[in-house]
Amino acid sequence: MNQHTSIKAATGWRRWVYTTNHKDIGTLYLWFSLIMFFTGGLMAMIIRAELFQPGLQLVEPNFFNQMTTVHGLIMVFGAVMPAFTGLANWMVPLMIGAPDMALPRMNNWSFWILPFAFLILLSSLFMPGGGPNFGWTFYAPLSTTYSNDNTAFFVFAIHIMGISSIMGAINVIVTITNMRAPGMTWMKLPMFVWTMLITAFLLIMVMPVLAGTVTMVLTDKYFGTSFFDASGGGDPVMFQHLFWFFGHPEVYIMILPAFGIISTIIPTFSRKKLFGYHSMVYATVSIAFLSFIVWAHHMFTTGMPLAGELFFMYSTMIISVPTGVKVFNWIATLWRGSITFEVPMLFALAFIVLFTIGGMSGLMLAITPADFQYHDTYFVVAHFHYVLVTGAVFSIMAATYYWIPKWTGNMFHEGLAKTHFWLSLVSVNILFFPMHFVGLAGMPRRIPDYALQFADFNALISIGGFAFGLSQILFVVVIVKCIRGGKKAKANVWEDAEGLEWEVPSPAPLHTFSTAPTIK
Amino acid sequence: MKTDEYYVPSQSHWPIVGAIALFVIAFSAGLLVIEMHNEKASPIGHYGLVVGFCILIYMLYGWFKNVIHESLSGMYSVQMDRSFRQGMLWFILSEFMFFLILFGTLFYARMLSVPWLAGEGNNEMTGQHLWPQFNNVWPLTQTPNGEQNGFMSWQGLPLINTGILLVSSVTLFNAHKSLDNNNISHTVLFLVLTIVLAFIFLTLQFNEYQHAYQVLGLKLDSGIYGNTFYILTGFHGLHVTLGATMICVILIRTIKGHFNKDNIFAFQAVSWYWHFVDVIWIILFLFVYII
Numbered sequence: 001m002n003q004h005t006s007i008k009a010a011t012g013w014r015r016w017v018y019t020t021n022h023k024d025i026g027t028l029y030l031w032f033s034l035i036m037f038f039t040g041g042l043m044a045m046i047i048r049a050e051l052f053q054p055g056l057q058l059v060e061p062n063f064f065n066q067m068t069t070v071h072g073l074i075m076v077f078g079a080v081m082p083a084f085t086g087l088a089n090w091m092v093p094l095m096i097g098a099p100d101m102a103l104p105r106m107n108n109w110s111f112w113i114l115p116f117a118f119l120i121l122l123s124s125l126f127m128p129g130g131g132p133n134f135g136w137t138f139y140a141p142l143s144t145t146y147s148n149d150n151t152a153f154f155v156f157a158i159h160i161m162g163i164s165s166i167m168g169a170i171n172v173i174v175t176i177t178n179m180r181a182p183g184m185t186w187m188k189l190p191m192f193v194w195t196m197l198i199t200a201f202l203l204i205m206v207m208p209v210l211a212g213t214v215t216m217v218l219t220d221k222y223f224g225t226s227f228f229d230a231s232g233g234g235d236p237v238m239f240q241h242l243f244w245f246f247g248h249p250e251v252y253i254m255i256l257p258a259f260g261i262i263s264t265i266i267p268t269f270s271r272k273k274l275f276g277y278h279s280m281v282y283a284t285v286s287i288a289f290l291s292f293i294v295w296a297h298h299m300f301t302t303g304m305p306l307a308g309e310l311f312f313m314y315s316t317m318i319i320s321v322p323t324g325v326k327v328f329n330w331i332a333t334l335w336r337g338s339i340t341f342e343v344p345m346l347f348a349l350a351f352i353v354l355f356t357i358g359g360m361s362g363l364m365l366a367i368t369p370a371d372f373q374y375h376d377t378y379f380v381v382a383h384f385h386y387v388l389v390t391g392a393v394f395s396i397m398a399a400t401y402y403w404i405p406k407w408t409g410n411m412f413h414e415g416l417a418k419t420h421f422w423l424s425l426v427s428v429n430i431l432f433f434p435m436h437f438v439g440l441a442g443m444p445r446r447i448p449d450y451a452l453q454f455a456d457f458n459a460l461i462s463i464g465g466f467a468f469g470l471s472q473i474l475f476v477v478v479i480v481k482c483i484r485g486g487k488k489a490k491a492n493v494w495e496d497a498e499g500l501e502w503e504v505p506s507p508a509p510l511h512t513f514s515t516a517p518t519i520k
Numbered sequence: 521m522k523t524d525e526y527y528v529p530s531q532s533h534w535p536i537v538g539a540i541a542l543f544v545i546a547f548s549a550g551l552l553v554i555e556m557h558n559e560k561a562s563p564i565g566h567y568g569l570v571v572g573f574c575i576l577i578y579m580l581y582g583w584f585k586n587v588i589h590e591s592l593s594g595m596y597s598v599q600m601d602r603s604f605r606q607g608m609l610w611f612i613l614s615e616f617m618f619f620l621i622l623f624g625t626l627f628y629a630r631m632l633s634v635p636w637l638a639g640e641g642n643n644e645m646t647g648q649h650l651w652p653q654f655n656n657v658w659p660l661t662q663t664p665n666g667e668q669n670g671f672m673s674w675q676g677l678p679l680i681n682t683g684i685l686l687v688s689s690v691t692l693f694n695a696h697k698s699l700d701n702n703n704i705s706h707t708v709l710f711l712v713l714t715i716v717l718a719f720i721f722l723t724l725q726f727n728e729y730q731h732a733y734q735v736l737g738l739k740l741d742s743g744i745y746g747n748t749f750y751i752l753t754g755f756h757g758l759h760v761t762l763g764a765t766m767i768c769v770i771l772i773r774t775i776k777g778h779f780n781k782d783n784i785f786a787f788q789a790v791s792w793y794w795h796f797v798d799v800i801w802i803i804l805f806l807f808v809y810i811i
Contacts, residue, residue, distance in 0.1 A: 010531050018531035100528045102603040105583070109535035116543035120550070152553040156546035163542065170610045174603050179526070204610055208618035216625070216751070222557045224741030225751075227625060230650070231665040233744035235633035242621060305641065511528075 017112070020104035021510055022089050027407070028111050029086025030400075034476070036078030036118065037393075041469050043071035048465035050448055051458050064448035065133035066125060072136030076254065077161050078118055080388065083396045084257040085110075085168050088196045091403065092172065094501040094508065095190045097181030097517045102174040106167050113164035121157040124150040135446060137247065140228035140239040144220040155218045162207045169203035172196055181500075183519030187281070190499055191274065194281055195260030198288045202249045202256075205292075209246040213239070237302050244295035252291045255387060256284060258355075258395035259326055262348050265402055266330050268497045269345035270337025276329040283322035283329075290319045300371045309368045316366040320359065327356055342494065343417040347398035350425055351391060358386030361436065376446075379439025385432045397424075397475065404479065405493040409507030410486035417478050423471035430464030527595045534583040541579055544572035584769075588786075592778065601785055608789040612796050615759070619800050622755065626748040626807060630658050634744065637664050663743035670736030671745060674809035677728045681721055682805050685760075688717035689798045692767070692791050699779055699787060711771040714794070718764035725757050752804055759797045766790045 010018065019025060046067050050058050059067070089107065093100055101107045125131035132154040134142035143151060176189070176197045189197075217239075219225040226232025228239045259280075267274045274280065296304060296312040304312075330352055339345070361383040365371050374380060405411050434457045439445075443454045450458065489506040500519075504512045548568025555565050590596060638656035639647025647654065651664040659671035672678065695710035732738040738746045770790050773779065779787050 014531065017536050018533050020529050020532055099526050103607060104528055105532045105535055106607075108532070109538050112536050112539035113542055116539055117546070120543070120547055149554050149557065150550075152550040152557075153547070156550045160542045160546045166611075166614050170607050170614075173610055174606045178599060178602050178606055204614045205617055208614045209621045212618055212621040212625075218553065219740070219747070219751070222553050224739075225747040226663070226741070226743055227747055230633070230637060232663045232667075232741075232747070233629060233634050233637065233660050234747070235628070235636075238625065238628050238633060241628065242625070245621070245624075514525075 018108070020100070020108055022093050022101045022104065022107065023407075023508060023510060025101075025107050025111050026086045026088075026090030029082045029089060032111070032114060033079050033083035033086060033396075034479075036074050036082070038472070039122075040071050040074035040079055041472065043067045043074070044465065045469050047071065048462040051450070052462040053459070054450055054452055054455050056449055059448070061448045062130065062133055065135075065446065066131045068446050069132045069135050069138075070121070070125065073121065073132070074118070075388070076136065076250070077158075078114070080254045080392050080396070081165065082114060084196070084199065084254075085172075087192075087257065087261070087396070087399055087403075088172050088200075090407065091501060092175055092193055092196055093179070094504065094512060095193050095499055096176065096179060096184050097500050097513045097519065098175060098179035099511065099514050099516075101171050102179055103171050107171050110164045110168040110171065113160050117157045117161045117164065120153050120160075124153040127153075137243060138214075138217065139243070140217060140220065140236045143217050144228055147221060151221055152218060155214045158214045159211055162211045165203050165207045169200035169207075172200035173204070176200075181513065181516040181519055187278065188519060190260075191263035191277070191280055192257070192260035195256045195263075195284055198284050199253050199256045202253050202288055202291065206246045206249040206253075209242065210250075213242040213246060216242070237299070240299050240302060241296065244298045245292075247298065248295040249288075249291040251384075251387075252287055254392050256287065258351070258392045259284065261395045261399045261402075262330060262351055263326075264499070265344045265348040265398055266333050266352075268402075268494050269342055269348075270334050270339050271496050272333055272337045273498075274329070275332035275335075276325070279325055280329055283325040286322040287319060290315060290322070294319065297366055297371075300368050301375045313366060313368045317363065320363055323359055327352065327359075342401075343412070343414065343421055344398045344402035344494075346418070346421045347394050347401065350421075351394045351398065354386055354390030354394065354428075358383055358388075358391055361386065374439065376444055377439040378435045378443045378445055381445050382432050382435035382439055385435070389432065390428055394424075400479070402494075403501070404482055405489035406501060406504075406506050406508055408483050408486075409489055409505075410482050411489050411493075412478050412482040412486060416474060416481070420471060420474040420478060423474065424468060427464050427467035427471055431461055431468050432464070434461050434464075524597050526597055526599055527590065529586075529590070532583075532586070534579050534586070537575060537579040538583070541572055541575035544568055544575060546572075548572055588773070588778065591783065591785075604785050604789070608792060612792060615796065616800075619752075619755070619803075622748070622752050623803065623807065626752065629744045629748060634658065634660060658745070660743055660745035667742055669738045669742040669746060670732075671738065672728070672732060672736070672749065672809060674805070677724050677731075678805060678809045681724050681728075682801065684717050684721045684724070685798050685801050688714050688721070689795055691717065692794050696787065696791055699774070699784065700781060702781070704774065704777070707774050708771065711767060711774060715764055715767055715771065718760055718767065722757065722760060722764070725753065725760075749808055752808055756797070756800055756804055759800070763790070763794045763797050766793065 016024060016028060019028075046059065047064065050056075050064055089101065092098075121131070127150050129148040129150050131150060132138065132143070132147070134147055138154070143154075176193055180189075216225070216227040220228050220234075226234045228234050228236045230236070263274055263280055294312060294316045296308060297316040300309055300312070341349075361379065365374055365380065365383055401412065401417060438454045438457045438461075441454065443450055491505050492502040493506060494502075500513075500517065501508075503517070545568075548565050548571075550565075551562075552565025552569060555562050635641070635656045636643045637647065637651065638654050639645075640656065651666075653666070654664045655662070661671060662668050691710045691713045695707045695714065698704075698706035698710060732746075732749075738749070740746065740750060767790055770779075770787050773786065
């Protein structure tokens, strides 16, 4: 019985809304992520416009706080995570030789929950009282005692995003454990598949934690419980423990797939096998394990017992070992390779350097006594934007350029894409590098106004921000042009690229590997 | 199982119906909570919630109907069956994590925040300065700001309920065994017994809540002891309700003759879930009631 080939392809809106096809759903995720990237980016532009000069210029402080909050939420839950899920949807079945994701209808459900969740979240911005304004970390009591009435919408939006993530993660794990083509043993899995497997595991472990935490925020705010209120025997610091027990694995949810992408691209354009494949796998697993025992390094200044401070300092520093293994493996892969500098490779190389800068500032933040100086300053902002923008987002762009010929069947415009890369590279450093300096000098994060001595650097940062934001329009131009036409792509787009995805034609037909290939 | 091919369903409209259902539920729940908080009696939230759940039930009914139909027409391979099983186990893991964090909250309150508020560790000045009368006792009968309430004893209803849930696990296990032996009438009998036990459990739990609320004065706003008690038993109760509903579904399916030795996934998934809910109760009984 060959159900899926006998049914004629649906057209129009039905194709996208009713789809069960992993490629279509992957495309939906990727478009959604791009739209959210620009929505969150617009908010970042408002933030940078306000901070261009000291004093209050454009927006009210309350609205400024809503912008920082929703910018964070959108970029984390709306841009980066769906982008990786979209890539996993598109590429994992192709890479392991599966006909589709394991549970195709649930896959569609996971996606279509997301636009509705963000509709709820964004609509609260336009209601009387405004949207969430307590930071994306929604620390109690900011989100309980001091938050506006619309907090319930934030809570329920997070709830259904969580449902979506958990179902998406179950699908990824089951696909990888159950749908591999015969002969695709664990240690033959492409690195991207490995990292998505571990990421999906982390999601299943921590999204319920987030759900429990927002539920307690809801009852504390609306039903008089005192989980996070000392007068009833609770503790606001407990909120931070719960949140970061979710939040730290969440950080790795946003970076592990990036590691997988870089480990795919670097070997292709170095024309060598990935150096130390096994150690890469073990490093990924170690990072995932360690991510569960480091959460309180976000909380060094909350007055934890000394033993806690020490434990979380050391466990955090240990993470640099597996991460270092990865960076050195990438460099060793490059070593004596015949390197060419196609656009995906440019982004991947930029990733290695810039992500490592973010990793190094992370190491500085891990040192408890030093963290008392850095805590809640722009140094932290610089740190996590280096790992998330020049880390996760750059890897997503690298992946897009790497696989878009496979998706569309056309090559992208190389000149425009290179322009996009160089403009992004320069502007992103003008944007985030000076944040280290203002942070070390003591500028706090999440404020609409600042002391005069930070003015010059902030103007520079804003200019970098606008330039980076505008450069991304080029990204859309390249994507749209590539979809509409261009030089036809071969099946194996990049010479010497390894993997099953290059054995199917470009563009990949709607259904691939209906009968599983045999892996030697 | 007649096929080796992995079944990839054609287009389906159920997921989007499900997404709309969740949207209506989430939005109405938000509205309802906010309205209750402001004591405005606007009915939109209530009606929205009802409509949302109706759409969700309609979706689940239609979706499962499709799946059951496909399963009975032999479209599912052994591999597909494995996908379902693995998916269910991962789902149960996520449920486990949800309860783990609620237990974490309980442990944090008992081991850390309550002792600290009473001045333990290096918090002596905190204790003296904020609430000098506050004592570290558990169950917490007096909150730092002086509110008093009773606490639940483990004897009586909770003990009976523990027995009921344990017996229900046994009856469900027997239903499973009878099905393996192709003894459908026994399967039905044991399933009905399980449902009755679940219903008794929920009724007793409801009585317990009434007792706690009216006699003991243990309310949602009576401090961390009551909070952890209600959130743990409340979410457990919701899971029992869901599990019992699922058992009703497999009861109907058993009567219709959907299950046999080789086609038993839905039955198994439900019984895994039920045993999981039982295990959670045992942990809960130990840490919420006894210790």
